[in-house]
Amino acid sequence: xxxxxxxxxxxxxxxxxxxxxxxxxxxxxxxxxxxxxxxxxxxxxxxxxxxxxxxxxxxxxxxxxxxxxxxxxxxxxxxxxxxxxxxxxxxxxxxxxxxxxxxxxxxxxxxxxxxxxxxxxxxxxxxxxxxxxxxxxxxxxxxxxxxxxxxxxxxxxxxxxxxxxxxxxxxxxxxxxxxxxxxxxxxxxxxxxxxxxxxxxxxxxxxxxxxxxxxxx
Numbered sequence: 001x002x003x004x005x006x007x008x009x010x011x012x013x014x015x016x017x018x019x020x021x022x023x024x025x026x027x028x029x030x031x032x033x034x035x036x037x038x039x040x041x042x043x044x045x046x047x048x049x050x051x052x053x054x055x056x057x058x059x060x061x062x063x064x065x066x067x068x069x070x071x072x073x074x075x076x077x078x079x080x081x082x083x084x085x086x087x088x089x090x091x092x093x094x095x096x097x098x099x100x101x102x103x104x105x106x107x108x109x110x111x112x113x114x115x116x117x118x119x120x121x122x123x124x125x126x127x128x129x130x131x132x133x134x135x136x137x138x139x140x141x142x143x144x145x146x147x148x149x150x151x152x153x154x155x156x157x158x159x160x161x162x163x164x165x166x167x168x169x170x171x172x173x174x175x176x177x178x179x180x181x182x183x184x185x186x187x188x189x190x191x192x193x194x195x196x197x198x199x200x201x202x203x204x205x206x207x208x209x210x211x212x213x214x215x216x217x
Contacts (some may be wrong), residue, residue, distance in 0.1 A: 001034070006054050015053050020044035023092045070180055083089075094201035102195045103134045109193055110135035110208060114168050117210040123165035124157060129177050143168070149181065166213040173205035188199045 026040030059067065090100035097102065116124040125136040126146030136143045147154040169185060171177070171191055173197070188211065194203035 007057065012050075012053055015046070015050045019050035023047075040202055090197065091199040094198050096197070096201070096204075101130075102132055102197050103137050105132065105195050106134045106206060107138040109195075109206075110168055110170060111141065112138045113191060113193075113208045114210055118166060118212055120213070122167070123168040124161065125155075125170060126167050127169045127181075128171040131170045131172060135168065140172050151180070164213055166194065166215065167211045169209040169211055171207050173207055175207075182212050184215065 022043040023040045026043060030039070047159075053126045086097065086099055089095045089097055110125065111122055121141040122139055122143045123141065124146055125132045125139075125143045126149050127135075128146055129145075132145055136192055138144055144156055144161075145154070147159045167184075169181065188209050192205055193208065194205050196203050
């Protein structure tokens with residue numbers, strides 16, 4: 001396999017614009033908007049095409065094979081390192097990171113608690129945002145999430161829906177409830193469930209309160 005001739009200048013310009021332009025725009029915008037630079041991570045995908053265009057014509061079959069092997073080793077090494085660091089963070093160091101949350105168990109438990117108390121489907125989940133999203137993540141009823149329990153942030157939640165469907169309120173034990181939430185749960189049983197998430201850290205304790213139809217407002 002003989003080295004190929006260098007690509008046309010206009011092709012290099014096009015690849016540079018498509019490969020680097022979006023990522024650079026995100027970087028610049030992040031300086032003024034506060035958006036994290038990681039939002040542009042997916043825009044680096046075409047950088048490799050630009051690198052091949054600039055260097056590929058100088059590479060023979062041997063160099064390309066070496067480059068392929070090194071790329072595969074890099075993918076395996078980085079993926080393995082990521083998995084190991086996340087696993088040790090959860091199970092050895094006991095740091096509660098997003099990937100440590102037992103999302104499936106929380107979702108199944110939430111739906112089971114609702115159906116034990118209410119014959120109808122689970123339509124709305126609210127409470128502490130992080131737990132509420134997990135509670136509705138894999139629920140077969142596909143409930144709406146009452147974001148921050150604020151109708152301005154969740155216009156899909158109306159007074160009529162709350163009256164007709166009720167709501168499952170979920171929050172980590174120790175999370176303070178607002179006066180409105182205390183009024184919703186007044187006189188209702190609150191069930192606390194423990195969820196294992198780490199080999200060393202204590203279980204997570206999540207509170208669940210079923211607010212039946214006709215009570216929410």
